[in-house]
Amino acid sequence: MNNVNGSVVGSSSGSGDGSAPRRNSKRPKYSRFTQQELPACKPILTPKWVISVFTLIGVVFVPIGIASLMASNDVVEIVDRYDNVCVPPNMTNDKVAYIQNNETDKSCRRTLEVPKHMSQPIYVYYQLDNFYQNHRRYVKSRNDAQLRKHSQENETSGCDPEKRTKDGAPIVPCGLIAWSLFNDTYIFAIGNKNLTVNKKGISWKSDRDHKFGKDVLPKNFQSGPLIGGGKLDDTKPLSEQEDLIVWMRTAALPTFRKLYGRIEQDLNAGDVITVTLENNYNTYSFSGKKKLVLSTSSWLGGKNDFLGIAYLAVGGLCFFLAVAFTIVYLVKPRKLGDPSYLSWNRNPAGH
């Protein structure tokens, strides 16, 4: 609008450019672009195309679906929920009191049987249910600058309500996420022989190298009146506190697993694993579940049949559609580009 306005004014009060040479033609220069005639491809959904597209999708999807299902099948997974069973029977009425009491012995022993041969590496996960690591209050409560550099330790903005101690000293690492660090521990043994759990390299290398500083030491951590979770070794820089690094990659969904470590030896079918665990973490206050998971992995990740089924379903549907369209095209053919199908040719009365 401004444009139009401007040009009107310009030509009426301008210095006679309107009367200027009429000789030069305003004829638009021809170009394929300005005449909207750029060479172009005009795809049309002919029966051939439709059937080929559906067939192609079917052909691609069904094998992928089968492969996915097979991969998922190959994965051996042991899941053990222990939050309820690890509470002494006399405390089941007030689990929260039990878990909050620092005096009681939290250790608990579980036995797991290996159903199938599990080849290494075997991943050890803990799984939390109903823990909203994606809750808005929670997910924002961190400060990445503080985590990265020692010089930024006073940088606690966004860390509410776990920012500073009562006397105003900054908490490192600050924020609810770090504060709620998971702190159950697991010791595995087969018979008398302990299984070593490798806890090195469970976090992302990018996090260790760039996100968590090598010179940042925990300070004033977990010193408030309410204990959220684990404590940190004050002598180890954050970049080496891999459990924290794993924990601070907040999960997308309220049910999630986090890597605890790797067992780097094969387990045989029928092996009985004894797990001695420290049941420290409070999920009782929000009725969350805790599970221990041992799992091998495939090219597709863990045990999950969904993708395989979904691919088979989509592939199958496409095959069905390909067949259905073929039949319908044969039963009710139509000549493409037949002018007699134009509406005014079909009912000559017209509008």
Added chain:
Amino acid sequence: MADGERTAFVDLLRPIADPPVRPDLISLSASATAAASAAVDPPHGSRAEADRLGASLKELADADARIVFVGDPGRTDPRLALPGNAVRTAKYSFLTFIPRNLFEQFRRLAYVYFLAIAVLNQLPQLAVFGRGASVLPLAFVLLVTAVKDAYEDLRRHRSDRVENGRAAAVLDPAGSGQFRPHRWKDLRVGEVIKVLADESIPCDMVLLATSDPTGVAYVQTINLDGESNLKTRYAKQETMSRLPSITAGSVTTLIRCETPNRNIYGFHANLEVDGKRVSLGASNIILRGCELKNTAWAIGVAVYTGNETKVMLNSSGATSKRSRLETHMNRETLLLSAILITLCSAVSICNGIWLAIHRDELELSQYFRKRDYSGGDEKYYNYYGIAMQVFFIFLMAVIVFQIMIPISLYISMELVRLGQAYFMIRDKNLYDESSNSRFQCRALNINEDLGQIRYVFSDKTGTLTENKMVFQCATIRGIDYSEGKDPSPNGSDVYYVVVGDQFWRPKMLVKTDPKLVRLLRSEGETQEGKHARDFFLALAACNTIVPLIVGTPDPKQKLIDYQGESPDEQALVYAAAAYGYVLIERTSGHIVIDVLGDRQRFNVLGLHEFDSIVTGREYLDIIRATETNLHAYSSMGLRTLVVGMRELSRNDFEEWHSDYEKASTALYGRGNSLRAVASRVENNLQILGASGIEDKLQQGVPEAIESLRQAGIRVWVLTGDKQETAISIGYSCKLLTSEMTHIVINSNSEASCRKSLEDAIAISSKFVAISSRAQNTITGTGSVRVPLALIIDGTSLVHILETELEEKLFKIATVCDVVLCCRVAPLQKAGIVALIKKRTEDMTLAIGDGANDVSMIQMADVGIGISGQEGRQAVMASDFAMGQFRFLVPLLLVHGHWNYQRIAYMILYNFYRNAVFVFIMFWYVLYTAYTLTTAITEWSSVLYSVLYTALPTVVVGILDKDLSRRTLLKYPKLYGTGQREERYNLKLFILTMMDAIWQSLVVFFIPYLAYRDTTVDGSSLGDLWTLAVVTLVNIHLAMDVFRWNWITHLSIWGSIAVAVMCVILIDSIWSLPGYWAIYHIMKTGLFWLCLLGIFAAGMIPRFTMKALTEYFMPNDIQISRELEKFGNFNYFTGTEISMSTFSETHPGFIR
């Protein structure tokens, strides 16, 4: 009064009253040998226009008059604070720029919405996005617009400065009589200014004197109204003769003039010199913006300066209309708002329920932690009770889901319309060679309306016809002379005037009837010859034409170019010249006519405006013979004009002359008293004869009308011409055909109007009944029922419009195939457009070229101005302007169709695109305890509609074509798509929204289910969702693109690439939680399988539906697309390029 060359004296009357639009023809009275002519055929109802303008111009009263002391600006009206001559077209100054520009920008509702959301986001409780991410897009848009505005304003400032700094010669007020250069901006009302030839006129000024001894000055008004011919302006003899004393300041001269107004064709004032009053009219004032031509110098006094000049008062902006599609779009936007509010309410209520259920857990659960212990008082942290929590969540939800209302759509629509306008302007099929004019888009926001037109209201003269009048034949005293032969430029029959050793010949050649030529040159004083000579003398003398002598390559030969405001007058003067009555000189006081080699000089004593009420005194047989010829002419489509004369005795003359002087200097009711004087002298006329002037049909008009008709567009012709002429033009442009049944309504009372309307309804219903029966038996293409044509005249319309009869007229008019309104006044034209516009949803288009079409152009949904012979008023009022009527066909059928299709698709697509994104976020929110966490990074959600998916929709909106130009022109019926609103309606909207929900479900739940119970983190999953949705909506667009050229490819695949790069870039910033997430997830097979699965599952329903409808329920567009691709006609084998020229591909359009 007597002159040297001839004993008889001729008195002609020249225009006094401001000729409001133009005196289409001038009737005149004369004594001795002069003739009086009376036009019978009023071209385009200019009289009514004159009345309308005249009425709006109040007669001059002293109270509101401006008094100007000539040469003494100091004394000029101290009551008024008169502005200097500085003009200011710039909108802003340095200081006011920021507030004013922001104010202007925030007048758009969309920006206010943007701002409100951004402000909400600044509240600490609601901070969903970071400060940057929430304000940046708005700031960016504001900044870009502000920079654009600032640049435009800077240019205006610069041109203002140049304009204000120009020099003008101003009379030294000290009385030295010298002219000194002043800058334009320093000019003041009352100053005397001298303008030289070819200089621009610095302000509106009343002429005092010119280099011409008779006081004539010629001006070119092309900058003012676009008319390139020269206009004559006059300085009054009273001031001419006293110029030295005026400039010396010894005589007090003052001018009383009306207050500044926009009417560039009117001026009311009077001049007082030495106590003597002289009247001033529009012919005495020269306006800013004009240029002085063919006059060595002119001296005038400034009366209006600066922003009060007529040109500045007229420089208002373009009209702003809103397109139909946009109106519909607003309806759907409301629906979307409802969906938005529903989503927000759902989230906030769920959140409230969740909080209530988990009330006891909030204290201790690690992810909520209700209290802040650091202060020692254990106060709540960011928790205000459930009710407040619900309220905050609602507002936060509005912020998070804001893009449900696609704000970016408004900006992309403007871009798309700009692009469409670019292509319409550049289309060489819309370029008019003869006037060297391109298509003009004056309104930028109704491009798509061009694709939905159902009614076209067309002017006749200058729109259907060229408005280039050519004299065809004459009847003199009842004898018809119409055996003219086309002259050859060098033929012996071309008449030359010999001036010294030079030959002068008229620029335009007219065919002459040899019988008449012989009669004129015969020596004998026959009665017949005398009449013929009088006839041509009247034609040559009674007009306002200015002859200009133009050189040719041959130094001996000169051309006489007749310049004038009326094409009819030009034609008549050329005709007289061809018969040997050559007008060769005109000054304000006299004219010189070369009568067959004999140079004669006539004094012009006065001039009456054309008026069709003239009485005659004549023998019945001559009247009858003339009338028969007139009917014959007008049924050939010629414009007719009867010429008469009256000899005045000296007494009669003296009486008329004093009356005339009195009337023409009257201050009050000047127009009326002049009319009274004219009617007293213009009676008892003796008929000399009548002329027939052809107004040629424009090229391609019949074919264009046929195409429009096939496209289902009703063409109504509204003309000021008389009925016979209108009907004959109707036949020649194929509007009327011989098989049509005509219903004619010519009534002059309300009762008779009612009766004829009722009869007409009866007839039409009978025909409709017959045709509905006939439908079963007759097959074939074309219309089956008996076509009806309604012909109605302006007099009947007076009784019908704005009464209860309107309803009846509407009923009958919509049944008829063709409606022809003749002798309609300009306001009636608008009334007829309103008749349709008020009662139907159908889109109307008005096309015209003259000032009399302005009201109709403004009334219609789409107004088109023809930039032709009649000045630029219609163009200035129009939304689009072009050179020829036939361009309407490519404009509507091709560009209109494309624009409609593109914008319609674009709106739906934008709704869909943003809805998918919002729904994905909504599904996620359900898994975050309803707290509005977004897995997708805030930057991605800001960039989604601005960067990731914006360009392809704009490109497709500008470039995609469902059908080629050639097909659209071959099958005009394809235009019906737009008329029936097939591309944008509620059903399509709902379908699209359902598709959006399905796709969002697929995008969300496939990764959700695949990544359930895994270690996946929020950022990685967010990246997956981002890439999935961006790619999916781009694939969706890709599936709907009709034509893939390299730009489309680049924009669609480029957008996906840009999105991937942005996601990678965002994940490379260490301070964001998602650092390196994309690199990790892209390494896994699951990620790629999820993406692939999403694309397939998301697209299957749409693809299947598309395949089904296109094959089994094909619409016309689909069939035609197939025809284009597979049709085996020769027609389609040519390449795109050879199809381009309208006139080539359509043999019918070659004349």
